[in-house]
Amino acid sequence: MGPSWRGRCQGAFECVPARIDERWHCRRPVSQGGLCPEGPREDGTCCRAIPTCRPRRSLRAARGAVSAWTAILTVGLLSLALTYAGDADILIPGPLSGGHSPVANCSNCHTGVKQGSFAWLHALVSPSTLREDTKACLSCHEVTPAALKPHGQALDQLEALTKRSLETEAAQQTPLSGLMRNAVFPTTAAFSEGIFCATCHKEHQGRTADLSAVSPARCQTCHAVQFDSFEDGHPQFSSYPYSRRTRINFDHASHFGEHFGKTRAKNDPAQPVPGACADCHQPAADNMRMDVKPFEKVCSACHLHQIAGTERLSSHQGITFLSLPGLDVDTLEERGATPGAWPRRSEAKLSPFMALLIGRDRDSQAALEVIRGLKLHDLTQASDAEVAAVNWLVWEIKTLLHALSTASPSTALQRLTQDGSAVDADLLGRLTAHLPRDVVTSAIREWLPDLDTEIAAHQPIAPPKTGRTQASADDTFRTWIAQANRTLEDGTQDTSPSPTPEVKKAKIEVRIAQEGEDDDTSDILSDEEAEEAETAATNDDTDDGSEILDEDSDILDDEDDIEEDDDAEPESEKPAPATAAALDAQSWADLGGWYRQDFALLYKPTGHADRFFKAWLDHAASLLGTAAADTSAPVFAALTDERAQGQCTKCHSIDADAAGKRALNWGPAAIESMEGRFTVFAHEPHFGFDNKKGCMTCHELDQTAPYQKGFEDHDPATFASNFKAMQMDQCTSCHSESAAATTCLTCHEYHVNDVKTPVMSTKVPQ
């Protein structure tokens, strides 16, 4: 019989007697002995009682009970722990990394998990996606819009890189592991939506865990070209670490082999010669790159005088900013133009800066283009249209000078922008080198004393249309003359009660021109006058050879010429003679800055990194490739000429882009320019090389490299480094499985555009 299923003894009697016909009958089974001889008692109970016992639980039953209780206990303890200790404390698989320790709630990162006890179960039914969780990452970490793309780069860039890689490393055999991986777990399909943060960055690995640690095999899984390790299969360097022309044109080979030797021979303590690489180079603030020490420390001893123009190629004279160009005023007036007062003695050229300020629209630029083709000192051969253009130029210059003397520079120099929009004050300050108003007004007082009156009587006129055919040009001229005449008449009536002799003369001559029988301008001049003009033009041609004004011009010293011209010009046209005791203006400006000489305002650099030259180079370069290229190009050319003041571009190279824009390289690559680069190199850990070669362990001088030829064009990709490209052996001698690190991330960045954590936005207490 045995115990019951609940472990209780079932012993009582050997049978349960049955009552049949008022009598009790034994019912003991045959298996237990059959009917007993005594039979049941009178009360119907069996006469054979079975003694009871206390059943012992079998081992199997006891084991089952223990197992069941263990399961129950486990569930109970877990429930209690989750209820009282909290989900986060019990379920967290490991501590967060130190940087993420401020994260208080699971739901901050696991967006599908709600807060509260057992609320995490909700995420089982309605889980979040990796994309949603990644947004939680990006709420603190700032990355590029292409963050989820491999390397955070646009797909077209990746395709280009892949194509290049396949071309250059076509011979590379994919290792067996790579083949198996690509076959069993293809990456393309799994990550079509992007690579999310948690794909590489594994959290809950402990407070000191390195979240950015990624195995080299994981790095390679997406790559078209795969290899076993850095030592085995890594593509050979092509031209590393030189990927472009140096931004500063410094020829190490010629300095080491020639210049330093010559300077050393002078034995001049003021010109020390570097004896070691570290004399010129120093670790950058990031301890990764090597910077060049400041110009003042390593270059100025030999090169500062070249900037000032006291040595070598550059001129001692400043660069002309504003000028009154020398004009054939007589011819202008004879041809009916109305230039008004203009110094006949001026031999200055139209400065490119002034041309840029004047040529603010297409018509102006076209007019200037016509003017550039003229000999302004001899306009006898000029067409009517060309005369009109020169006359327009005269008034533009006057208007500009007047504006500079009467309005703030920010208003007067709005011409710097093509659309007339306001110029940034800082830029304006640098472009004008804070040109003092007194300099302008004193110049005007000497050059054009009646400028205010003239401007008051003058109405602005549009630049003459410069047609290509003579007929159309003449039509344009007639129209323009008429317009100019009306303007003069109106101006005289309205604002100038006593017009100057020049204005009166101009009006008369305009009328003559209107009454002329035909358009043949040659008839205006008599034969004799024409001969004189031709002679003058021949003399002018001789003087045209130099771009820079000749301060010792013979013309100014020719007393006869001065006396002859005195009859035709007012006294005020003469530049004020320097007193015997005073220095000439140019010498006075030896330290740099503004000065006036003859009919020009000039500027001399104040030293290295002169803000005027730097600003104008940048500004003119930025206008190249735009609608203002025609007027900005002469400025750029004037500043980048090999004899130009400052000689900025002797060392600071120029890069050109596809649109034709230029950019000056004022220094080594900025930190920002490192973005987008896959390869990084930290110099500092390599300073401990225990050999005599030191820096030249990696940077081996190449004496024969045509370094300077790389600067002949403006393409930074065209270059020949002073140093030989590095070889893999130079790295693998240390970076091997048994020595220094060989992981991909040792030398390569994944997030090439960097990941930043923006400053938290904390409101100021109120």
Add this chain to the structure above:
Amino acid sequence: MRRMVRHAALTVLAIAGLYGLVWLHDTALRDARFLDGWVLAAGCLAQLAFSVRRKLPLLPFGRVAVWMQAHLYMGYFLVAAFAIHTQFEWPDGVLETALWLLFTVLVLSGMLGAYLTRTMPSQIPSDGAHTQLEDIYSAQFALARRADELALSAGRAASVSISELYANTLHGFFNAQRNVLAQLLWPSASARRIYAEIDGVEAHVDTGGQKTLTSIRQLVGERDRLDNQYVRQLILKVWLFIHIPATYGMLVLSVVHIAVVYAFSAGAP
């Protein structure tokens, strides 16, 4: 031996295969813990099948011994799978630590069981007769009754000596349980002491009494055999008191662990 080597080689091969697969999975930017985790879960369920098979001996699913072998080698494989799943690191979280401890207990108890299963049966003295652990109590009780009857049936001349022997020594020997540890460490020590007592009495009884003592000596030997079988069979069963409850506890925590992983994983590949 050859079979054991073959099985061990297969197990090592399976472990290496899993490791390689996990490596490939991981380097393919997937979360390999899903792969080895499910392998681990499936292996644990497969281990449970052995228990089911033992409870259903009549079903034609192969011999239990074969299942036992499979259970054993699968256990070794799962130890490796667990190490791979935990990335050979100590656990950090509370739930993970509990799981880790239970799995460790399970493994250690299983290895102890495997050792005992291989070594203990040969130490059980059978003398041609093997009594199941569940029947040993009743067999001991029957021996005690027979010893009782023998002592009472001894002749009058011998009855005093034998009765004293029975009252002072034999009754306690036949009706008490041996100390398990003592029986394990010094097997048959009690029986030898009884034999010495019987030898001392034998010289003082007649032929009938000597026959009775001979019979009692046989009963003492039988009881000693039962005691030895009991202790060793008990040990063969007792380790399961750790192994199986730990299995249940681990199953509960595993279910919770899987639920937590999927709640927090946001569908990681």
